Amino acid sequence: MKLLYMLKKQYSRFCLREMVVVAQIVLIVLLFTPILSKLDRLLSIDQLAKNIQGPALFFQADDYYFMPEFLDAQEYSVFFDEIRKCDAVQEVGQTSVAGCAINGEGASVYFYNDALLKHLRLQTANYKSEEDAIPVLINQSLTQKYRIGDHIILDNGTIFFPVSSEYQTVQFQVAGVLKNNDYYYSLVGGASRITLESIGYRDDGLCMIALGSFNIVPVLDIDPSSLLFIETECSDTVNQINASIGHLGHAESIEVMRKNSLNNILSTNPLPFVTAVLMTMLCLASVCSYAYVSVIRLRENFAMYYICGLSRKKALAIAIIALLLLLIISLLISLVFLPLSVDVTQYNGLPYSISMIVSLFVFAFAIIFTQYSSIDPIKLMRKGD
Amino acid sequence: MLIELNQIDMKYNKGQENEVHALKQASLSVEQGDFVGLVGASGSGKTTFLQIIGGMIRPTGGDYFFDGMNVRAMKDSQLARFRNQKIGYVLQDYGLLRDRNVLENVCLPMMFSHMKWHDVENRAMELLTELHIDHLKARRVNQLSGGQSQLVAVARALAMNPPVILADEPTGSLDSNTSAHLMESLIKLNNAGTTILMVTHNEEISRQCKRIVRIRDGRLLAE
Ligand SMILES: Nc1ncnc2c1ncn2[C@@H]1O[C@H](COP(=O)(O)OP(=O)(O)OP(=O)(O)O)[C@@H](O)[C@H]1O
Numbered sequence: 001m002k003l004l005y006m007l008k009k010q011y012s013r014f015c016l017r018e019m020v021v022v023a024q025i026v027l028i029v030l031l032f033t034p035i036l037s038k039l040d041r042l043l044s045i046d047q048l049a050k051n052i053q054g055p056a057l058f059f060q061a062d063d064y065y066f067m068p069e070f071l072d073a074q075e076y077s078v079f080f081d082e083i084r085k086c087d088a089v090q091e092v093g094q095t096s097v098a099g100c101a102i103n104g105e106g107a108s109v110y111f112y113n114d115a116l117l118k119h120l121r122l123q124t125a126n127y128k129s130e131e132d133a134i135p136v137l138i139n140q141s142l143t144q145k146y147r148i149g150d151h152i153i154l155d156n157g158t159i160f161f162p163v164s165s166e167y168q169t170v171q172f173q174v175a176g177v178l179k180n181n182d183y184y185y186s187l188v189g190g191a192s193r194i195t196l197e198s199i200g201y202r203d204d205g206l207c208m209i210a211l212g213s214f215n216i217v218p219v220l221d222i223d224p225s226s227l228l229f230i231e232t233e234c235s236d237t238v239n240q241i242n243a244s245i246g247h248l249g250h251a252e253s254i255e256v257m258r259k260n261s262l263n264n265i266l267s268t269n270p271l272p273f274v275t276a277v278l279m280t281m282l283c284l285a286s287v288c289s290y291a292y293v294s295v296i297r298l299r300e301n302f303a304m305y306y307i308c309g310l311s312r313k314k315a316l317a318i319a320i321i322a323l324l325l326l327l328i329i330s331l332l333i334s335l336v337f338l339p340l341s342v343d344v345t346q347y348n349g350l351p352y353s354i355s356m357i358v359s360l361f362v363f364a365f366a367i368i369f370t371q372y373s374s375i376d377p378i379k380l381m382r383k384g385d
Numbered sequence: 386m387l388i389e390l391n392q393i394d395m396k397y398n399k400g401q402e403n404e405v406h407a408l409k410q411a412s413l414s415v416e417q418g419d420f421v422g423l424v425g426a427s428g429s430g431k432t433t434f435l436q437i438i439g440g441m442i443r444p445t446g447g448d449y450f451f452d453g454m455n456v457r458a459m460k461d462s463q464l465a466r467f468r469n470q471k472i473g474y475v476l477q478d479y480g481l482l483r484d485r486n487v488l489e490n491v492c493l494p495m496m497f498s499h500m501k502w503h504d505v506e507n508r509a510m511e512l513l514t515e516l517h518i519d520h521l522k523a524r525r526v527n528q529l530s531g532g533q534s535q536l537v538a539v540a541r542a543l544a545m546n547p548p549v550i551l552a553d554e555p556t557g558s559l560d561s562n563t564s565a566h567l568m569e570s571l572i573k574l575n576n577a578g579t580t581i582l583m584v585t586h587n588e589e590i591s592r593q594c595k596r597i598v599r600i601r602d603g604r605l606l607a608e
């Protein structure tokens with residue numbers, strides 16, 4: 001069989017129809033991929049949050065201070081050794097930014113939870129100004145011992161975490177995240193005043209989507225203990241804790257917080273979802289109508305192929321291969337142009353793009369298959385008599 | 386015997402309300418080199434009969450042997466090859482592919498064979514020349530007259546040089562000149578050894594056949 005010739009004949013005269021279909025798919029993939037990526041990120045939060053075991057503390061990155069400006073290498077290595085002794089600390093070392101005070105000396109040191117940064121998909125290297133910087137990793141159990149805002153004292157094998165005026169810290173910043181979760185909150189405080197500055201969701205490691213309507217802690221001037229996420233889903237426990245905290249704070253189930261956050265993201269950011277659905281519909285309609293029209297256009301050829309000695313199976317195979325070629329071409333062109341649409345080094349939506357195209361064509365295959373199967377070539381050629 | 390049909394029965398939509406018993410116990414033997422004219426009223430089952438012989442539809446009863454091969458027992462793929470290599474079929478309404486030109490239409494059966502491209506084109510041109518329509522080779526088929534279309538359909542049927550030609554009213558839409566010309570070509574082909582079965586309404590045409598088989602209501606009448 002002259003397969004190439006037969007394939008060519010499956011396409012329209014100057015391949016205009018096919019070019020339109022391919023271009024449409026490529027365009028949609030290029031537009032769709034970043035959205036899919038985002039969608040993936042958003043939806044995975046829900047998945048990730050299911051693994052939450054408890055809140056973790058970390059010292060939020062900050063660009064203003066850098067430890068070596070205040071301490072020489074000898075001094076801060078001693079300092080690190082001391083932190084290392086703390087049973088809540090897994091690893092310690094210099095990081096470019098992260099802040100707290102040392103023994104009431106005014107110097108600021110910045111360190112952060114590296115595991116967290118990794119989770120946030122940040123380029124750690126961007127945050128370390130020194131090649132050999134070792135991150136401070138803070139054990140999760142830390143927060144089971146100390147709530148945010150408690151004094152955590154380095155000298156006694158714990159990290160001293162100055163809040164009160166006693167230590168005269170000018171300013172500090174502390175942020176908490178839920179383990180394995182992209183949400184974090186940030187508290188900015190001075191000697192006696194702690195402010196909930198933001199609660200957010202870090203997106204792409206580049207920008208932060210503020211969840212403005214986040215309403216677990218509505219007050220600005222709050223006590224540090226006011227932000228407390230609890231693992232339990234039992235509302236009685238939550239109520240009990242709330243009662244004991246009194247007006248000083250507010251406790252919330254992690255599960256509830258997670259749902260609120262996700263709802264917030266969905267409601268403040270519906271565009272990706274709406275666009276994704278619309279684009280899928282559009283592309284589906286286009287590919288399916290192409291498949292359908294091409295069957296209608298070619299069914300008499302199909303009948304004549306049969307009469308002239310091609311089995312139905314082979315004729316169907318030709319139609320399928322022709323469509324498959326379009327699929328492959330669309331995929332290849334999409335891949336070539338993908339760098340225009342997303343940063344491919346950071347891109348994690350490839351399976352989505354591929355599965356989108358493939359599922360589109362599964363529909364098209366189904367149409368071609370059922371339409372061709374319903375053709376009776378002999379009956380079709382009788383219409384003339 | 387080249388073609389042996391034994392008690393062939395054909396029911397369309399078998400077992401359904403709209404069942405049509407198109408052929409009833411039709412038996413026919415055709416020798417190699419025969420020229421059989423099939424004559425019968427409209428709806429008597431002529432086309433059905435040809436299509437069973439051509440392996441395009443499967444009869445619902447009876448036996449069919451072609452050159453000793455049991456056609457009814459063939460698998461779909463074998464039957465397709467049988468149609469491609471043993472049968473040249475001229476459809477009642479030409480059945481030309483409208484998206485192609487004359488040359489491509491004639492080439493169609495050869496596309497399913499293992500012939501080389503070069504041979505395919507040579508063969509097609511040879512046939513067009515033989516039927517005096519080589520000047521039409523680049524024409525789209527919707528720009529052909531009825532007679533020209535019929536000749537292209539005949540050329541396509543001859544493409545694979547099949548031992549049997551089945552022609553369904555090939556002269557039906559032709560004027561007497563063209564139809565005489567077509568008959569001439571068919572007779573020449575028959576003289577060269579090709580077996581021909583031809584449906585016709587025209588008494589004058591049927592007289593040129595070596596045998597005449599009459600069909601009435603799906604039954605073959607005694608010759
Ligand atoms: N695919 C089909 N489904 C149902 N009935 C059919 C089908 N094909 C043919 N028939 C019926 O079978 C009978 C024989 O049809 P056939 O086409 O063989 O007749 P014909 O002798 O070729 O007629 P004509 O001279 O008009 O071409 C007719 O009654 C026709 O309606």
Ligand SMILES: [Mg+2]
Nearest residue numbers: 385431432477
């Ligand atoms: Mg007929």
